[in-house]
Amino acid sequence: MQVVELVDKYDGECVTANDKVGFIQDTKTDKACTRTITVPKPMKGPIQVYYQLENFYQNHRRYVKSRSDKQLRSKEFSSVVKTCDPEAISEGGAPIVPCGLIAWSLFNDTFTFSVNKKTVQVNKKNIAWSSDRTIKFGSDVFPENFQKGGLIGGGQLNEKLPLSEQEDLIVWMRTAALPTFRKLYGRIETDIMASDEISVVIQNNYNTYSFGGTKALVLSTTSWIGGKNxxxxxxxxxxxxxxxxxxxxxxxxxxxxxxxxxxxxxxxxxxxxxxxxx
Structure with missing residues (x-):
């Protein structure tokens, strides 16, 4: 089966100001952006939805080390944050859960889809490795003091859900080896026909402009050996x-x-x- 892949770079199109860094850092500005994609070939579900980042070095030594695997596994080790600098302790002196730069920089752009003006749901269940959900991230570990400082790095977490159920975080914390990478955002379970128009409302929140990075939305089908590579x-x-x-x-x-x-x-x-x- 032929793999169909659609890539839409939206970081330059979803900014309405010359000062891109100032635009993305302004918390009062509505950053919603609508993109339209015409499907050239039939896409059989499930369709994988990825976000792609370029010039983002998740393999940087200091970045990779800035996490606490013990803290992620069990609430018993919530105070084990010595490897998480500079995001280890909150302004009040309590440990940050999850701590470290990787969690702090969590990707937080969101995508809402409609096909031919009909809303399409994105399934965000089981997007992370099952071994990560059951072994690396504890069901008794809940976010505490996360993104509560003066400088917000990325996405927020639901304080009522354990880390083992917060799959966006789990996917993000499996760090990439190369500066250009894709991570799974979710799946569209329905088929999309050729010439259909996909409308995507993007909340352009993630700051890649400070370091000259780019962002793209990727829709891809898969074959028995995976996606396009x-x-x-x-x-x-x-x-x-x-x-x-x-x-x-x-x-x-x-x-x-x-x-x-x-x-x-x-x-x-x-x-x-x-x-x-x-």
Whole structure:
């Protein structure tokens, strides 16, 4: 089955001011933005909804270390925050749960979809790995003092839900290895036909403008081997090309300076070999 993928970069289109950083930091400005996407080919559900960020280094050493896995697993370790600087302790001196820069920078743009002017729901259940939900994030750990300081980093959390049920956070905290990455936002369970118009109301809240990052909305179908992945194809071509060049180099070396196969003078027990040492 052919994978159909739609990518819409909206960070530049959803800003109504020249000062993009000032616009995104203004809490009084309505940041709603409507985008229209025409579907070129039929898309069979479930359709994966991703957000894509570029120039965001989740693999930065300080960023990756700024979390407390013990705190995420159990309320017994809620005060274990020594690895979470600078988002470890609230202004009142109490520990922040979840602490650290990764949780603090949680992505908080939202997307509302309609197809041909009919509202379409996005299923946000089971978007995180089941092992993360059941093992890494505790069902007895609830947010405390989160995003309560003077500088707000990203999304808010529901203080009435345990971390094991807050899947947007769980998905976000599985850090990406590359500066351009996608994370699953949800799934549209219905089919979308060719030439249908998808209208997306975007709440453009997340500040990528301060560091020159970009944001995109991605809709993609999947096949039995997953979604579209150009990296694997490029990797196969690159490794195949390198292997071919190495093979040609060895062939050339053998033609220029051949070595007789099975020459016994190279064996250590051949005492006639002048290099042999008793």
């Amino acid at each position: 150009n990296f694997i194809g490029f990797a196969y071509v690159a490794i195949g090309t390198i292997s071919l060049l190495i093979a040609l180099a060895f062939v050339g070396l053998n033609m220029v300076k051949p070595r007789t196969l099975g020459d016994p003078c190279y064996l250590s027990w051949n005492k006639e070999n002048p290099d042999y040492v008793q």
